Amino acid sequence: MAVKKGQDLPETNHVIRHVTSGKLRRDDARNILGVRWDGLQPKAHEGLSVNWLEFHDGAMVDKVKAAFDLMSSKRNFKRGDVLAKMNVGTTRHAAESSGKKIRVVYAPIDGNHGHAEIRNMPSEDEGFLDIIASTIQVDDCISCKPLLELKTTIASGEDPPIDA
Amino acid sequence: MTFALAVKDWSSSPLEFNAPLLSRMGVPTTHTAGALASIYNENRHHVRSNGDTDQETNVTSIFERQSLAAKLYAAKQSAKQYASVFGSRISQEWRKNLFWQLDELLSEEEWDEDNAILDLESWKSFLTGMFVIRPAKRPGIGITENGNVVASWGNVSEHLDMEFRPGNEARWVLSAIVDAQFERSAESGSVLRLLERLAPYSPERWFGC
Numbered sequence: 001m002a003v004k005k006g007q008d009l010p011e012t013n014h015v016i017r018h019v020t021s022g023k024l025r026r027d028d029a030r031n032i033l034g035v036r037w038d039g040l041q042p043k044a045h046e047g048l049s050v051n052w053l054e055f056h057d058g059a060m061v062d063k064v065k066a067a068f069d070l071m072s073s074k075r076n077f078k079r080g081d082v083l084a085k086m087n088v089g090t091t092r093h094a095a096e097s098s099g100k101k102i103r104v105v106y107a108p109i110d111g112n113h114g115h116a117e118i119r120n121m122p123s124e125d126e127g128f129l130d131i132i133a134s135t136i137q138v139d140d141c142i143s144c145k146p147l148l149e150l151k152t153t154i155a156s157g158e159d160p161p162i163d164a
Numbered sequence: 165m166t167f168a169l170a171v172k173d174w175s176s177s178p179l180e181f182n183a184p185l186l187s188r189m190g191v192p193t194t195h196t197a198g199a200l201a202s203i204y205n206e207n208r209h210h211v212r213s214n215g216d217t218d219q220e221t222n223v224t225s226i227f228e229r230q231s232l233a234a235k236l237y238a239a240k241q242s243a244k245q246y247a248s249v250f251g252s253r254i255s256q257e258w259r260k261n262l263f264w265q266l267d268e269l270l271s272e273e274e275w276d277e278d279n280a281i282l283d284l285e286s287w288k289s290f291l292t293g294m295f296v297i298r299p300a301k302r303p304g305i306g307i308t309e310n311g312n313v314v315a316s317w318g319n320v321s322e323h324l325d326m327e328f329r330p331g332n333e334a335r336w337v338l339s340a341i342v343d344a345q346f347e348r349s350a351e352s353g354s355v356l357r358l359l360e361r362l363a364p365y366s367p368e369r370w371f372g373c
Contacts, residue, residue, distance in 0.1 A: 021269075022306045025304065025325060027304045036325050125350075126350040134323075
C-alpha cells in the first residue's frame, strides 16, 4: 500500500460505494438490475464517498468484509442496501469517454482509514452519473444482508457459519 | 371494542400518556409505533363502524406526528387508498404488485432516515404515467431522496429510469442502442406526453408494448 493521502488509486484497484435500497434499479419482483444514477450522486461540491478495497489484505471477500466493518462506524446499513464495487480504471475511462476527467483518490478520515473519494463528479449531471452507474454490473452489487448477519453473529458471540 | 375510545384519547394527549388505556386494551405498553399502527390497521373497521370519520382523521394526524414507523404507515395507506380509487384502470394483479413494492420500499427496517417520505403528489403522477404508457412490462419502483417515485425498466445497458414529480411532471434518464449506436438522454416533460417524447427510442424495448 504505497498510496498516500490525496494520491490517485491504481487503475487495477477497486472501490465500493454504499448504495441504499431505494437507489437501486429493480424489476417488479424487486430483483436488483443495477444502480441508478442517484446512487452515485455526491453532495454538491463534495467528492463521492467510497472505500478503497485494496487498502485491505486478503482475498476479495476478506477485503469487502474489512471495508464494510470500517464503513459501519460511519454509516447505517440496511439489509436491502448494497456495496457497489467499481473498478478504478473502468470508472475513469467511462468518465473520459464523455469528456470529463475524474480522480479516484485516497482520502482517509477519522474512524475509516480506508476511505477514498471520487472527485470532480458533477452532482447535477444525471446523464454523466448514469454513464458511471452503467459500469456497475449486477454481479458488482454486493448485498449488505449477509454482512450484517455476520456482524450480528459475531457480536452475539456465536460461531459464524463456515461459509460466511 | 374500546379501540375507538382509545383513538379518541390518543387525539387529546400524547401516545405515551395512554399507557393505562392501552393496557386495558391488552396492548403491551412496550409496543413500538409500528406495532401500534398495525393494531390500528387491524381495528380500523371498528372506527369506521362508529361512523365517526373525524376520529379516523385524528388518528392519521396523530400518527404523522409520531415516529418514523407511523409516518411510513400513513404514507403507504394514503398511496394505496389513492391507487385503489384510481385503480379501476390498473389490473388487480398489478395493483397487488404495486402495494407489495410499496410495503417493501416503505418498511421501517429498510427505510433510509435521510430520505423524505413518499410524496403523494408524485405517486399520483406515477399512476397517471402508468395509465398513459400502459406498459406490458411492469416497472420496479424506488423513491428518491426527496420522496418522488422512480419507475425503472430495462437492464444495465438499455434502461429507463423515470422520476415522477408532483403536477404530472417527469424527469427521465435513458440508455438505448439505436441504429447500432449507444444513445443516452436525460430529459423532462409532461407525463401526458411521455409516449411521444420517448418514441425516437422505440420505448417498446422497455415497456414491452
